[in-house]
Amino acid sequence: MQYQPMPIKKGRAKPPAYKIMTAKEAIEKYIHENCYLGMTVSAAPAALIWEMVRQRDRIKTVDLVITSQIGMSSALIGAGLVRKIEMGYNWGGIEGEDKVFRRAVEKGIPRPLEVEDYSNFGAAMRWAAASMGLPFMPTKSQLGSEIPEYNPKIKVINDPYNNEPVALVPASYPDVAVIHASRADEIGNVQCFGLYGNTDTLARSAKHVIVSVEEIITSAEIRRMPNLTTIPYYYVDAIVHAPFGAHWRESNYYYHHDLAFGLDGYRQFATKEGFDAWIEKYILGTKDWDEYCKLVGYDRLYRLMQSEHKYQQFGEVR
Amino acid sequence: MQYQPMPIKKGRAKPPAYKIMTAKEAIEKYIHENCYLGMTVSAAPAALIWEMVRQRDRIKTVDLVITSQIGMSSALIGAGLVRKIEMGYNWGGIEGEDKVFRRAVEKGIPRPLEVEDYSNFGAAMRWAAASMGLPFMPTKSQLGSEIPEYNPKIKVINDPYNNEPVALVPASYPDVAVIHASRADEIGNVQCFGLYGNTDTLARSAKHVIVSVEEIITSAEIRRMPNLTTIPYYYVDAIVHAPFGAHWRESNYYYHHDLAFGLDGYRQFATKEGFDAWIEKYILGTKDWDEYCKLVGYDRLYRLMQSEHKYQQFGEVR
Amino acid sequence: MSNYTRDYSMPELMAVTAAREIKDGELAFIGVGMPLMAATVAKFSHAPNFNMMVEYGAMGPAPLRLPMCVDCAVNNERAYFAGSQREVMGAQQAGFVDVACISGAQIDKYGNLNSTVIGDYHAPKVRLAGSGGANDLASSAGRTIIMLRQDGRNFVNKVDYLTSPGYLSGPGARQKAGLVGNGPAAVITTMGVYRFDAETCEMYLEKIHPGIDLKDIKKAVQWDLAISPHLTETELPTEEQIMIMRTLDPLAVYLGTGRQTLAGDFEAFMAMFENSYHPMVKLMRSKGMI
C-alpha cells in the first residue's frame, strides 16, 4: 500500500522574534503599491502615516479601509495616495469639516476617490469577522437605511432562526494595518491603555501589522499584568518606537490632543495649496518623526504630556 | 391634525444603584423554577451554586447553558435540579471522569437529563451573538462533524459571500447568569483578573446577572484603571461578597485550586450515595458560604491564598 | 433651584433642552460637541446617576476637562470602563442604551436623517462625513434625540440619502425593517422642539424657542407641519445650567467661537485648561462628585 507523508502548512502566527524597526523600514517593507490598508482612529498612527506620505512616489496608490478616521486618512488622500476608501466616517471631528475629503470626492482633486459607505459598527464588524476567520458578520445596524442600497457588499437577509432581517457585512482582511498604541515589548506584545476603538480587531484582521508605540518595555513588564495586553505578538510584524507618535492627536495617559495645532492644520487644508504647503513643511520637509517633533517643538509636546498627566496616569492596581 | 405623543420604552440597562446582597437574597430574588441558567468555568461560582442547592426545594428545575463546566453544573445535576444542559463540555478536568453527569444521562439518576451538544467555541458564540443583540453567529467549527446532525439548532449554510459552508449557532439569552469574579464596586462594575473565559459575554447575554466577588472595592478604585473593568455595571443585578467563593477551584491572583479537596470530592461523587452524603455535609449542612469556609477551614483557605501569592499578585502598572 | 436666565446663546438653549430629555439613572450614548454639553448639564444638575458611553470605548467618565473627540483621552478620565468600541456599540445593539443624541444635515417628517451626501450619491454636490455611529444609534438605541441647525432648507420632503433611520416610511416600518430601537423621541433645532405622533409617526412642533416666529418655522419646513394644540414656548435655561456649560467650556469651543480663538494659538489652548481646572474642581466638589 502506498503512502505519501502529508506536507505541513504554515500558520499565520508571526514568530516571537525581535521586531523593532524604524518607521521608514517598516513602511518600506510592508506597504506596497495597491496595498489594501487598514487604519483606525484610536490612536492616530501619525508617525506611520507621515512616513507613507514621504514614500508616496514609491507607494503610488492604496485602498483604505477604516471605521472612523480623523485626519490621518485625509493626509493620505490629500497626498494623492488613495484610490478608494471603505468607511463609516471620515471627517474632522472637533477640527470640523474635512475639505480634503470633500475635494477628492466632489472634484477628484488631487485624484478621484471612490467611497464605499458603512455605518461605524457595520464597518467595525467587518474586522470582527476577519479577526475570527469568519466570512461575514450579521448586524442590526444599516437596516431600513439607504446604506445597503448604495453598497451591494451589505446583504440584507432574513435570519434563519427568527426570520427577521439582519444586514450582513463581509469580512475585511487588510494587507497591512497601521496602528498607534501605548507600549510594546520587542517581540510585539502590544498594550493599549484607555479607549482604543477597533485597534484590537484591526490588528487581528490584517495580513501584516505595523504598530508604533509611545514606549518600548521589557517582556517581563508585559508578563506582570497580562490582562493589559490587547494585541499579542503573533499578530504583529513590526514595532516602531515613536514617542508622541499620534500628535496632533492624543495618546491616552501620555499626552493631550493638540487642538490649537489641529485647528490650524484644518484651516490650511481648506485649499489644495494650503494642504500642499502644510505637508511640505511638516512631512516632506522633515526626514523622520523625530524631526517632525523638533519642528513642532519638544517643549510643546512635553507640555501636552504634562497636561495629560495632571489629570490621569496609569499606576498601581491595588 | 391629530397627534399622540410616543410612549418611551425602557432599555435593558441596569441602574448604577447599590447592588450588594447575600447569596441567599440574590438566589431567592432571581432564580425561579424553570429558569434558563447560564454559567461558565472561569471562575467557578461555587458560593452561588451551593446556595442554589440549598434552595432546591423552591427552585425545583433549571435548564443549564454552559460552554465548559467542571463541577458546578454537576453539583446542580446531582442535586436533581437540572432538566436539560446545552453545552460544549461537562466533565471533571483534572479531577477526572464526571460520574454525576454520566449517571444522569445514562440512567436518569437522580432525574433524566437532556443534552444539547456544541463545540466549545460554538457554544461560546451563542453568547457572543446575544451580547451584541444578534440572532446568531457564524462559526467555522462543527462543520463536517456529527454535532450539527444531532443538534438541529446548528444550521450549516453556504455563506453568501464565498459560497463556502459555515455553521450558524443561535443566540442564547439566559434568564440568569451566575458568575464569580475578582472584585466589584457596589454599583456592579466588575473586574476579572487573569483568564476569564466567557464570563464577559455571558454577563452581556443574560437578562439578570448575579456576580460573586472576592473583594468589594470603591468606585474610585474602578475609576483608577477602567481598562480592567470586564463587566460594566449596566449588565449587573446583584453583587455578592464571597471571599474564597470559587473553592475548591481557583481564583486568579487570589488562591490556588484545592486539588486535594476536588479529587476527594470526585471520588465521593462516584456513587449517588457518596454525592448525597457530600452535599449533605458541605452544602446542605452549612447555612451559608461562611459556614462552608469554616468547615473547609479558613486556615486551609489562607494557605491556598499564600500559595497563589507566592507566584503572582496584581500590582503596579509602571 | 437657580433661576431662569435670558443670558444664553441659541446653542446653549439647545444643549439645555437636550439635557432635559435625559433622565436620572439612564445610560446614554453621547458624541462630543453639543450632545456632550447636554450630557454634562444633565449629569451636573437633575441626573447625577446618569452615565454616558463614548463611541471609541469608554463609559461613565467623570473628567475635569473638556473632551476633544470621541476617541479623546479625556473620555477615559475616571471612567468606569475603557477599552474597545465593541463593548459600547455591542451594548447599544443589544438594547442597553436608553438614549442617544444624533444629528444630520437633512431630516424628513419621519425623522430620517442624511449625513452622507447632498445631491447625487455618485456625483455629490457636497460630500459629508458619512454615517459614523449615527446609523447604529438611530437603529438600536432605546430612543434618539436629534439635534440640528434649522437653516430653512434642511427639513425636506425626502432626504438625499437616508443615512440614519427615523420612522422610515411611517407606522410599522421600523419593525418591518428589523430595527431594534424605538426611534426618535425629539428633534431639537435652532427654532423649536419637535416630537412624533404615535399613530402616524409624523413630526409635529411641540415647543417654539423664545423669539422665534411660528410662520418662520412653517417656512423652514418643506412639508405641512403639524402643530401641537398645546404648543408652548421652550423652557429657558437656568442660571446654573449656563454656569455648568461655561465652566466646562469657558471659551465656547462647542457652543460658540472657541475654535476660531484657539486655531494656531497654543498658549490660549494651554491657558484654557489652566483656567478651567479650579472652577471645575470647585463645581464638582459642590456636587459631591469628587
Next chain:
Amino acid sequence: MSNYTRDYSMPELMAVTAAREIKDGELAFIGVGMPLMAATVAKFSHAPNFNMMVEYGAMGPAPLRLPMCVDCAVNNERAYFAGSQREVMGAQQAGFVDVACISGAQIDKYGNLNSTVIGDYHAPKVRLAGSGGANDLASSAGRTIIMLRQDGRNFVNKVDYLTSPGYLSGPGARQKAGLVGNGPAAVITTMGVYRFDAETCEMYLEKIHPGIDLKDIKKAVQWDLAISPHLTETELPTEEQIMIMRTLDPLAVYLGTGRQTLAGDFEAFMAMFENSYHPMVKLMRSKGMI
C-alpha cells in the same frame, strides 16, 4: 544534548514523542494533562521560542508550577496575554494556531475522533465529556497531534459519534465541509506513532514503541492498517526530557498516579508546591528563562 534513557513510563514516552512534533517559534493550543507535559518538554528543550495558548484565555505563560486545568490561575502566571476565551479561540479559527493537541475515546482511519458518547447518542452506553475545544481545534488548527490510549477497541471502522473531524471521509472532504485547518499530522498512542497518507488520507503506522509487537498493533486496529516501509522504533526520551517532566510534576499528577496520592491529602498537595519550587527555579534559571 543529554543521553537517551530507558527509565521512563509509557505516558512519558508519549509526552516526549508529542513534544518532538512541536517546532521552535510555533504557536500551539494546549490542554492540560499529557499535552501540557509535551509542551513543557518542547519549551524547555528544543523549542524555547514556542508559546502555548490555553483555552480559557491565556497565551505564553511561563509558570513555576503545574497548572491544574485550562482555566487555572497558573496559566496566567507571567503570561504574555490573559483574558477572554474569544481571543485564543478566535485566533485559532482565523488560522493563527500552528499546532494543537487533542484526544478522544475512539478514532477511525481518517483520524476522526469521538469524545461524546459510546453507543447510541440518545441512549448512550457511556456518556463522555463532549467536544470541549477538541472539535474547534480539529476544525481550524494548522495541524493537530492526536494523543490517545490504544486499548484494543478504540481504533474503529466507524466512530459512534464524530465529534472532531480528522480527514472525514477522505481526500477533499475537509475542504468540501468548509474546514479551515489542515487536519491531523500525527497520532501518538500507547503503542506507536501514526501519520496520514497524503493521497488517501488514511492513517499508517510510522513508528512502533520499544517493546510493542506489530502483531498486537494490527490486532488493536479494526481496519487493515497500512505500515510505512520505513517503519522505525520510536525515539527514546532523553534524560533531560524526563528530568523536565519530573521537575514540573514530581508526583506524576498527569503522567502517573499523582492524583490518587493527592486525593484528600492537603498536606501532600501543599508539599508538592513547596518541594517543586526550588527545582523549577533552578531549571528555568539554567535555561535562561528567568
